[in-house]
Amino acid sequence: MQSAKITLLLIFALFQSLYSQSIYKLPEGKTSDKIRFELINNVILIPVEVNGLELTFLLDTGVSKPIVFNFLKAADSLQILNAEKIKVRGLGNGNDLEALRSSHNTFKIGEAVNSDQAFYAVFDPELNFAPKIGIPIDGIIGYDFFKDFIIEINYNRKFIKIKRPSEYKLRMCRRCQVLDLNLENNRPYVLSYVDIGANKNIPVNLLLDSGNSDALWLFEDKVNNIQLKQKSFIDYLGTGLNGSVYGRRSKIKKITLGVFDIEQPTVAFPDTLSVNFMRSYEGRNGSLGGEILKRFNSVFDYSNSRLMLKPNSYYKDKFSYNKSGILVENSGVRMVMELNAKQNSAVSFRDEKSININSIIKPNYKYNLKPVYTIYEVLPNSPAEKAGLLRGDEIVYINNRSTQDMTLEKLTGYFYKDSGEELKFVVIRNGIERKFAITLKSPLE
Incomplete structure (x- = not known):
């Protein structure tokens, strides 16, 4: 079910080189930790402590540096260290946003601590996603957390387990599938195949985007025969840093991830202007969102560029649309x-x-x-x-x-x-x- 759309695809690649590689570490003698999360509208919300202040962050594999929305409860209490004003560009059709770039902050996620974390703080109240998702979201975090651990996401039991890479050994199972990850601009991509309706599997390179509550986004591409061929309708797709995103919704025959054929998934084809801003990586053909990702318990291993998937109790859920309008x-x-x-x-x-x-x-x-x-x-x-x-x-x-x-x-x-x-x-x-x-x-x- 897709009960509200929150699309948080952000483009901060221009600023990444300004920061050294900070690291999340577990306490001495501790090799793993378990963190409970809330699953709302197909996206994961986790507790994150920023400079001593407890906040709620969305766990988004599609974002590099953390972002803090500094107009919620963080506004009066959050310490923004070593701040520098910048302009940023994200998904949507609006203008660039003013933000603060902050460095040398302390982030704590479960028992994992990073004492040199950089983040971006944005202040525009129009970016308040709380009304659309139902609870306040103070920020977003992705790559900087994923890169330092082996991260297991258990959607069934609503927990994330983090392990030190040196202590982890991949354990295969009968229903498991390991896929290769391609990390570009600190974002994970996976090769998949889609059958749009012509009984032909088309290879697509998809961003793994847990911050997008939809199942699948595809970018129309006549050269690669990625075109909307089924009946569709115009719809609101979500909200990005620079405004609302619209496009056409439909269904395709299937998407294939390794040995898994996912039948009749919903698909969105975002409008051309939004696609232009999303193509920070030229080989990208779309996004794989939370409505599909939640159907698998997964293990993200950035250090070895691989992803292990195991179907869970959500796997056979039907894909549906809002039928009320x-x-x-x-x-x-x-x-x-x-x-x-x-x-x-x-x-x-x-x-x-x-x-x-x-x-x-x-x-x-x-x-x-x-x-x-x-x-x-x-x-x-x-x-x-x-x-x-x-x-x-x-x-x-x-x-x-x-x-x-x-x-x-x-x-x-x-x-x-x-x-x-x-x-x-x-x-x-x-x-x-x-x-x-x-x-x-x-x-x-």
Whole structure:
């Protein structure tokens, strides 16, 4: 399921040569460590401590230097050392961004510490991905962490295991497949084959991009016969450093990774302008994103340029589309008064998975902050548009269930159910409750 899109393809290759190779190290006598993560919308979120401040980072194999979004909770507390102002360019159709380049910082991930980590801090509030994914994201980290360890990602059990390369021995299994990695500009590429619909396997060089929640992106290329031949529709693909990215969505017959044939995956063909900025490596034909990567428990071994894949419980999940035609975001919070079963004194607590929640308990009631979910886009000719739903509508009930206790992922999961299913909405528009019903329909039908 692809319940929200967050596309974080960043281009910082121009600045990499300015920094020496910093290293993450485990404590003396420790050879491995296990780090728990959250899997939300097909992307991995891990705890990272930056200069003593606990933050939440997206683990993104498609990025080189770490990026910190310094407009969230880090704004008042994060120490940005040895800062220098620069301009950066990323994915999207907007202008260059101002950022700070910072060096000699201390990053801690689990027990692994790097006391000489460089990163980029960006301040534009338009880059706040939290509404689209449902929880705050303070930053992104990729290559600098992967290069120093053998990293096992277990999507089933939601943990990352890091090991010192000198202590690791590759253990093959009956269902495992080892693929060669090609590291270009500190990004991992893998050779795959796609059958776009002509019963012909076309070789493609794909960036392994765990920061992209989609299954597969392909760049149209007439010379190599990488062309959209199936029925498709125009859609919002995600958000990059320089704005929104649009393109066409469809399905292809299959993608082959080693011995694994993945049938009927969804595919996106981003628009030409976005593709131009993504081609920092000329041999690249697209990206392999989280919707496919999560179907395997994997071992990344950058030191030996290899990747081991083992199918997991997600492997046979069907690929699906949003069949409602609406895109929803977490647009804020509302204070809700609830009858309190307990008669205690004032209490406060924090929900780390979403936002800070303050609960004040009075003799008979308590007041909680609950999420507000708002439609931020209605796609043309979609079931939602035909039913009369509008941008700005606040969804308060879906199928007679209140949305205030749902995560964003839970709510948008309704939009990926089978074609023909009916969804009933209660929305607030201009302060008035209104009711709507839509019948889900695939945009490819």
